[in-house]
Amino acid sequence: xxxxxxxxxxxxxxSKINFTDGDSKFDTAGVQFVINPNxxxxxxxxxxxxxxxxxxxxxxxxxxxxxxxxxRKALAIGADSAIRVDATPTDGFFVAKQLAKVAxxxxxxxxxAGRESIDYNGGMVPGMLAALMDANFINTCISLEVExxxxxxxxEIDGGKETLTAKLPLVIGGQKGLVEEKDLKIPNxxxxxxxxxxxxxxxxxxxxxxxxxxxxxxxxxxxxxxKLVDPDNLDELIDLLHNEAKAI
Amino acid sequence: xxxxxxxxELLRGGQFLVKETKAEDVxxxxxxxxxxxxxxxxxxxxxxxxxxxxxEEFEKKNYALTEEVMQKAGELGFLGVAVPEEYDGLGxxxxxxxxxxxxxxxxxxxxxxAFGAHTGIGTLPILLYGTEEQxxxxxxxxxxxxxxxxxxxxxxxxxxxxxxxxxxxxxxxDGKHYKIxxxxxxxxxAGFADIFIVFARxxxxxYITGFIVEYDKENPNGITFGxxxxxxxxxxxxxxxxxxxxxKVPVENMLSERGNGFKIAMNALNVGRIKLASATIDAxxxxxxxxxxxxxxxxxxxxxxxxxxxIKSKLAEMATSAWVGEAANYRAAKMIEDRINLRxxxxxxxxxxxxxxxxxxxxxxxxxxxxCSEDIQNCSDEGxxxxxxxxxxxxxxxxxxxxxxxxxxxxxxxxxxxRMLAVGMLIKKAMKGHVDLLGPAQAVAxxxxxxxxxxxxDYSELFAEEKxxxxxxxxxxxxVAGSAVQKFGQDLxxxxxxxxxxxxxxxxxxxxxxxxxxxxxxxxxxxxDQQKEQxxxxxxxxYHAVDTVNQKAKEGIASFAEGDEQxxxxxxLKRFTKYENMPNVVALRNSIAEKLTSENKYVF
Ligand SMILES: Cc1cc2nc3c(=O)[nH]c(=O)nc-3n(C[C@H](O)[C@H](O)[C@H](O)COP(=O)(O)OP(=O)(O)OC[C@H]3O[C@@H](n4cnc5c(N)ncnc54)[C@H](O)[C@@H]3O)c2cc1C
Ligand SMILES: Cc1cc2nc3c(=O)[nH]c(=O)nc-3n(C[C@H](O)[C@H](O)[C@H](O)COP(=O)(O)OP(=O)(O)OC[C@H]3O[C@@H](n4cnc5c(N)ncnc54)[C@H](O)[C@@H]3O)c2cc1C
Numbered sequence: 001x002x003x004x005x006x007x008x009x010x011x012x013x014x015s016k017i018n019f020t021d022g023d024s025k026f027d028t029a030g031v032q033f034v035i036n037p038n039x040x041x042x043x044x045x046x047x048x049x050x051x052x053x054x055x056x057x058x059x060x061x062x063x064x065x066x067x068x069x070x071x072r073k074a075l076a077i078g079a080d081s082a083i084r085v086d087a088t089p090t091d092g093f094f095v096a097k098q099l100a101k102v103a104x105x106x107x108x109x110x111x112x113a114g115r116e117s118i119d120y121n122g123g124m125v126p127g128m129l130a131a132l133m134d135a136n137f138i139n140t141c142i143s144l145e146v147e148x149x150x151x152x153x154x155x156e157i158d159g160g161k162e163t164l165t166a167k168l169p170l171v172i173g174g175q176k177g178l179v180e181e182k183d184l185k186i187p188n189x190x191x192x193x194x195x196x197x198x199x200x201x202x203x204x205x206x207x208x209x210x211x212x213x214x215x216x217x218x219x220x221x222x223x224x225x226x227k228l229v230d231p232d233n234l235d236e237l238i239d240l241l242h243n244e245a246k247a248i
Numbered sequence: 249x250x251x252x253x254x255x256x257e258l259l260r261g262g263q264f265l266v267k268e269t270k271a272e273d274v275x276x277x278x279x280x281x282x283x284x285x286x287x288x289x290x291x292x293x294x295x296x297x298x299x300x301x302x303x304e305e306f307e308k309k310n311y312a313l314t315e316e317v318m319q320k321a322g323e324l325g326f327l328g329v330a331v332p333e334e335y336d337g338l339g340x341x342x343x344x345x346x347x348x349x350x351x352x353x354x355x356x357x358x359x360x361x362a363f364g365a366h367t368g369i370g371t372l373p374i375l376l377y378g379t380e381e382q383x384x385x386x387x388x389x390x391x392x393x394x395x396x397x398x399x400x401x402x403x404x405x406x407x408x409x410x411x412x413x414x415x416x417x418x419x420x421x422d423g424k425h426y427k428i429x430x431x432x433x434x435x436x437x438a439g440f441a442d443i444f445i446v447f448a449r450x451x452x453x454x455y456i457t458g459f460i461v462e463y464d465k466e467n468p469n470g471i472t473f474g475x476x477x478x479x480x481x482x483x484x485x486x487x488x489x490x491x492x493x494x495x496k497v498p499v500e501n502m503l504s505e506r507g508n509g510f511k512i513a514m515n516a517l518n519v520g521r522i523k524l525a526s527a528t529i530d531a532x533x534x535x536x537x538x539x540x541x542x543x544x545x546x547x548x549x550x551x552x553x554x555x556x557x558x559i560k561s562k563l564a565e566m567a568t569s570a571w572v573g574e575a576a577n578y579r580a581a582k583m584i585e586d587r588i589n590l591r592x593x594x595x596x597x598x599x600x601x602x603x604x605x606x607x608x609x610x611x612x613x614x615x616x617x618x619x620c621s622e623d624i625q626n627c628s629d630e631g632x633x634x635x636x637x638x639x640x641x642x643x644x645x646x647x648x649x650x651x652x653x654x655x656x657x658x659x660x661x662x663x664x665x666x667r668m669l670a671v672g673m674l675i676k677k678a679m680k681g682h683v684d685l686l687g688p689a690q691a692v693a694x695x696x697x698x699x700x701x702x703x704x705x706d707y708s709e710l711f712a713e714e715k716x717x718x719x720x721x722x723x724x725x726x727x728v729a730g731s732a733v734q735k736f737g738q739d740l741x742x743x744x745x746x747x748x749x750x751x752x753x754x755x756x757x758x759x760x761x762x763x764x765x766x767x768x769x770x771x772x773x774x775x776x777d778q779q780k781e782q783x784x785x786x787x788x789x790x791y792h793a794v795d796t797v798n799q800k801a802k803e804g805i806a807s808f809a810e811g812d813e814q815x816x817x818x819x820x821l822k823r824f825t826k827y828e829n830m831p832n833v834v835a836l837r838n839s840i841a842e843k844l845t846s847e848n849k850y851v852f
Pocket of ligand 1: 038039061089095113114119120121123212
C-alpha cells in the first residue's frame with residue numbers, strides 16, 4: 001500500500017497572532033511552526049500501517065523552503081520520503097490542485113489529510129483533493145483500517161459515529177481518534193540522523209490560480225472587564241445581561 | 249597554534265586569558281545545524297510530555313518514575329548520543345552531547361542527576377579507559393538504556409579528598425578475581441544500576457584503581473545497599489550507600505591499569521563538570537519562563553507585578569545569566585569538539601583524543617561548573633521571590649527548582665574545589681610552558697609602572713568599550729595571579745582565599761567574554777536591531793563582572809601586597825575596571841524585561 005500524508009506547516013498553538021500588510025497577511029516573525037495536529041494524528045496512523053502492513057509512507061507539503069524542517073521532522077518520525085511543491089499556498093483550491101497532481105502521479109492508494117488546519121482552518125483541502133482525484137472521501141475520520149483494496153473507517157458525525165467501508169483510492173480528512181495523543185511519536189535520535197539521508201524532493205507547482213483572496217484578518221475583540229454584581233442587586237444583573245451583554 | 253578546517257583559531261585550554269577571541273570564531277546556539285535543532289526539539293518535546301507535567305510526582309520520591317523516564321530516554325537514543333556507532337551509540341560530537349544534556353535536564357534535578365550519572369561518570373570511564381572487550385560488553389547496553397550505570401568514588405571518609413578511600417581490592421589466591429570490600433556513599437542511581445564503576449585500593453598503593461562491577465539482583469555477589477538518603481532536593485534521584493562484602497570481580501574487569509583509578513576518576517569528572525554546567529541551562533530557561541508568566545498574571549496594587557521595576561530587574565538578571573551561561577557552554581563545547589576532531593585527524597584514537605582534550609580544557613570545565621551552578625541557584629531564588637508566598641509553596645515549581653539547584657554546587661567536585669582547581673591548573677600550565685602567562689603578566693607589571701596609554705578605541709563601534717574592558721579584566725587576573733605566584737611560589741596553594749578571589753576573576757572574565765562574543769557575532773549576521781536585547785544582556789552581565797573583579801582583586805591584593813606595591817596595584821586595578829562610558833544598567837534591565845513580558849515567555 002502506498003500512502004501519502006498531506007502535511008500542513010502551521011504556527012504552534014501558543015504563538016502570538018499578528019497581521020501585517022494592512023491586516024491582510026499573517027506575521028510569521030518569531031513564530032514557531034509545527035506539523036498541523038490533525039496531520040500528526042494521520043502521520044502516526046500511517047506509521048502504524050508501515051509497521052504492521054508494510055506500507056510505504058510519503059509526505060507532501062505545498063509551501064516554501066521554510067516548511068522543510070517540518071517535512072524533515074516527518075521523515076525523522078519515519079516517513080520514507082518527502083515532496084515539497086514549491087509554491088506559496090494561496091488558497092485551498094490551489095493547494096488541493098497541487099496535492100492532486102502529486103497523488104495521481106505517485107499512484108497512491110491512500111491519501112491522509114487532516115480534517116482542517118489550525119492556521120487558516122478552511123477544512124476544504126481534503127474534499128477538493130478527493131474530487132480532483134475522483135477518489136472516495138471520508139471526512140472527520142476517527143478510525144481507519146485497510147484490508148486489500150477496502151478501507152473500513154469510522155467517522156464522527158453530529159452526536160454519534162458512522163462506520164463505513166470504501167474502496168481505495170481513498171482520501172480521508174483525519175483527526176484525533178485515528179490515534180490518541182499518547183501514541184504520537186517523538187522523533188528518536190536515529191530517526192533524526194536518518195532523516196538527513198532520506199529524499200526530500202522539491203517539485204515545481206502546477207499552474208493553477210487561486211479562487212479566493214484574503215482581504216483582511218481581524219482578531220476577536222479583547223475580553224471586557226469582569227463586572228461584579230451584588231447578590232442583592234438582581235435588577236442590575238438583569239439590566240446588564242439585557243442591555244450590555246445582550247444575552248437575554 | 250592550530251587552525252581547523254575553516255581557518256579559525258583553536259585556542260588551547262586556558263589560553264582565552266592571553267589571546268583575543270574573534271567573534272566569528274566562537275560557536276553559538278544560533279549555529280546549531282538543522283539536525284541539532286531537530287534533536288533539541290525532540291528532547292524538549294520528550295521532557296514537555298514525559299517529565300514537566302509530572303513535576304509534582306517527582307517530588308514524591310518516586311524512583312521508579314525516574315527509572316521509567318530513563319528507559320524511555322534510552323529508547324529514543326538520548327543516552328547514546330556521545331557513544332561511537334560501533335558500540336550502538338550515535339557517534340555525535342560534543343556540541344550535540346551538550347545539547348541533549350542541556351534540554352533533558354531542565355524540568356527536574358532528579359532526571360538531570362540520573363542522566364548525568366549514567367551517561368557521564370557511569371559510562372565514560374569504560375568508553376575512555378576500557379579495553380575493547382570491556383567496551384563491547386558493556387557500552388552497547390549502557391548506550392541503549394538496557395543497563396544503567398553508577399559511579400562509586402565517594403566514601404564516608406573520602407569526599408573531596410577522593411584518593412583517600414578505604415575500600416580495598418585484594419587478588420584471590422587463584423589470581424582470577426579481585427575481592428572488593430568497603431563502603432561507598434552518596435551513590436547516584438544505586439537503586440537501579442546494573443553496572444558500578446568502583447574505585448578501590450590494591451595493597452598499599454598510592455593511588456586507587458578502577459573496576460567494573462556488575463550487579464545482579466538474583467546473585468548480589470556481596471553487594472548490599474543502604475536506605476535511600478533523605479535529601480533536600482532531587483527527591484526522585486536514587487542516592488544510596490553501597491556496601492561491598494567480598495564482592496568477587498574478574499581480573500579482566502579492572503579499568504585501565506592498577507593505580508590509574510584516581511586519574512580515571514578525575515578525568516571522568518572533567519566531562520561531568522561541563523555537562524553539569526549545561527544541565528543547569530534549561531532549568532534557568534524554564535524557571536525564567538514560568539516567572540515571566542506569573543509576573544504578567546499576578547496583579548497587586550491593580551498592576552501586574554511585571555510592570556514593577558523591582559520585578560523587571562529580577563527577570564532581566566535571570567534571563568541574562570541563562571543566556572550568558574548558554575553562550576559560554578556552547579563556546580567551550582565546540583572548542584572541545586574541534587580539538588577532539590583535530591586530534592583524531594592526527595591519528596589518535598577516539599578515546600585518546602577525548603581524554604587528552606578534556607584534560608586540556610579542564611580549566612574551562614571547572615569555570616563553567618562553578619558559574620552555572622551558582623546561576624541556577626540565584627535564578628531559582630529570584631524565581632521564588634517573584635512568586636512571593638506562592639514561591640515558598642510546594643504547589644508551585646519554584647520551590648523544587650530551588651531545592652534541586654542546590655546539589656549542583658556540591659557534587660562533581662564542590663565549587664570550592666573547582667574554583668581552586670581552575671586557577672591551580674592554569675598556573676601549572678603556565679609553569680610547564682603550555683600557555684604563556686608569564687610574558688603577558690610581565691607586560692602588565694611593566695604597564696603598571698609605565699605611562700598609561702592614551703589610545704582610545706572608537707566608542708561608537710558596537711562593543712568597543714566592552715571589548716576593551718574584557719582585555720582589562722584579563723590584565724587584572726594577570727596582575728593579581730602573577731604577583732601572587734611571584735610572592736608565594738609553590739606555597740600559593742596554602743593561600744586559599746587568595747586563590748578563590750583569583751578564581752572569581754577568571755570565571756567572571758570567561759563568562760562575560762562569552763556573552764559579548766555571542767552578541768557580537770549575532771549582531772553582525774542578524775543585525776543590531778534584531779539582537780537589541782541580546783546586546784543589552786551581554787552589557788549587563790559584563791557590568792556585574794567588572795564589579796566582582798574589582799572587589800575580588802582588591803581583596804586579593806590587600807592580602808599580600810603592602811605599601812607602594814599595593815598602591816600601584818590598586819591604581820592599576822582602578823584603571824582596569826574603569827568604564828569610559830558608564831552603561832545605564834537600569835535602562836538595560838528595563839528593556840530586557842519588557843521583551844520578556846511582552847512575549848510572555850523566555851524568548852532568547
Ligand atoms: C506562506 C503562506 C502564505 C499564504 N498566503 C495566502 C494568501 O495570500 N491568501 C490566502 O487567502 N491564503 C493564504 N494562505 C493560506 C492558504 O491558502 C491555506 O494554508 C491553504 O488554503 C490551506 O487551507 P487551510 O489552511 O484552510 O487548510 P484546510 O483545508 O483546513 O486543511 C486540511 C488539511 O489539508 C492539508 N493541507 C492544507 N494545506 C496544505 C499544504 N499547504 N500542504 C500540504 N497539505 C495541506 C492538511 O492535511 C490539512 O490538515 C497562505 C498560507 C501560507 C502557509
Ligand atoms: C545527592 C548526591 C549525589 C552524589 N552522587 C555521587 C555519585 O554518584 N558518586 C560519587 O562517587 N559521589 C557522589 N556524591 C558525592 C559528592 O561528590 C561529594 O559529596 C562531594 O565530592 C563532596 O564531598 P563530601 O560530601 O565528603 O564533602 P567534604 O569533602 O567533607 O567537604 C565539606 C566542605 O569542605 C570543603 N573542602 C573540602 N576539602 C577542601 C579543601 N581541600 N580546601 C577547601 N575546602 C575544602 C568543601 O568544599 C565543602 O564545602 C554525591 C553527593 C550527593 C549529595
